[in-house]
Amino acid sequence: MTESHVTYLYPSGHLQAVVPFWSVGAADLVAGWTPHGTEIMYWATADGQDPRSVPLDRRFKGGPDQRSANVAGHHVPSVSAGRVVPGAPLLHS
Amino acid sequence: MFRLFQPDEWYQVLHFFTPEGELSQWYVDFETPKAPDGYGGWTTCDLEIDLIISPEGMTRWKDEDELDAALRSGNLDQDVVDQVLPIARTIHSDPHAFLSRLPDWRDFPGPHEFEPLPLPPAAAWLPLMR
Numbered sequence: 001m002t003e004s005h006v007t008y009l010y011p012s013g014h015l016q017a018v019v020p021f022w023s024v025g026a027a028d029l030v031a032g033w034t035p036h037g038t039e040i041m042y043w044a045t046a047d048g049q050d051p052r053s054v055p056l057d058r059r060f061k062g063g064p065d066q067r068s069a070n071v072a073g074h075h076v077p078s079v080s081a082g083r084v085v086p087g088a089p090l091l092h093s
Numbered sequence: 094m095f096r097l098f099q100p101d102e103w104y105q106v107l108h109f110f111t112p113e114g115e116l117s118q119w120y121v122d123f124e125t126p127k128a129p130d131g132y133g134g135w136t137t138c139d140l141e142i143d144l145i146i147s148p149e150g151m152t153r154w155k156d157e158d159e160l161d162a163a164l165r166s167g168n169l170d171q172d173v174v175d176q177v178l179p180i181a182r183t184i185h186s187d188p189h190a191f192l193s194r195l196p197d198w199r200d201f202p203g204p205h206e207f208e209p210l211p212l213p214p215a216a217a218w219l220p221l222m223r
Contacts, residue, residue, distance in 0.1 A: 005134035005213045006096075006105075006127070007221070011169060015221040016139060020210035021096060024201075030105075030127075030135070031198065034094045037209030041218065056158055060166035 004032060017042045095201055100127040100135065103177045104184075108198060116199045119146040119192070121184060123177050132217035140169065140177050146188045154185070 004023040008016035018041040025031030034040075045051055051059060098105030105127075107120040121144040127135040141160040145153045163169040184191045212218070 003133065003210060003213070005132075005210075005217070007130055007134060007136045007218055008124075008139050009136055009221065011138055011173075013221065015218060018212060018218050020213060021094075022207050022210065025097070028099055029196065030096070030098050030100065031196075031201075032096045033201070033207055034096070035207040035209045039210065039212050041212055056162040059159075060162045060168045 004030070006032075015041075015043060095198060097196065097198060098127060100129075102126065103140075103180050105137075106195060108201075116148055118148070119195075120144075121146065121181075123181055125173070130217055132213055134213055134217060138173075140174065142177075142181060144181060144185055146192065150188045150192065152185050152188050 002023045003020065005018055005020040007018050010016050019034060020038055020040070021032030021034045023030060023032050043051060045054060095108040095110070096105050097108070103126060104121050104123045107122055109117045109120060111117050123140045123142050123144070125138040125140065127137045130136045141156050141163050143155040145155055147153075160169070160174065164171060164174060
């Protein structure tokens with residue numbers, strides 16, 4: 001069991017997110033567990049808001065270069081009933 | 094949250110569990126093949142669209158609107174999306190076949206001995222902040 005992470009980059013090379021996990025797999029298959037309370041990173045708007053708070057027609061406007069380079073640290077909340085607790089700026093909610 | 098992926102595949106499969114340890118859904122996150130980052134981790138590019146598969150094998154697309162917006166704005170290249178969509182549609186059309194090929198980790202609902210993790214060393218991600 002080793003520490004690992006996945007880093008999400010936009011096509012421009014800008015950082016989107018970093019999510020750590022315990023690597024529990026082997027060989028060519030990566031299996032990872034991200035425990036509750038793990039610190040993750042996700043890009044934020046200039047005023048620190050979840051980017052999904054920006055309407056879609058403006059979220060991608062002008063391309064990633066127009067985005068803030070701000071990145072906020074967060075903690076993985078409890079994952080329950082197949083959803084991430086609202087407010088968690090994870091990729092998958 | 095539990096994840097499974099083969100680095101050369103165009104997706105990873107997230108597993109969500111209930112507090113009781115039951116699998117609540119598979120979440121197929123479509124993204125580019127993963128590359129080692131030199132710091133014990135992997136880099137990839139999220140392709141916006143996702144597919145949710147229930148334990149019963151029911152499927153539901155997610156974030157198609159984000160994919161459309163990313164394409165319209167030029168944030169994603171059509172060529173890249175054209176590579177992943179056939180894969181996504183194949184999984185969507187027969188989720189049971191897809192799941193039958195997936196290693197079964199449903200009995201892995203996050204053992205309590207796994208401590209929360211910090212972010213990886215700044216050297217792994219700081220140069221990417223620009």
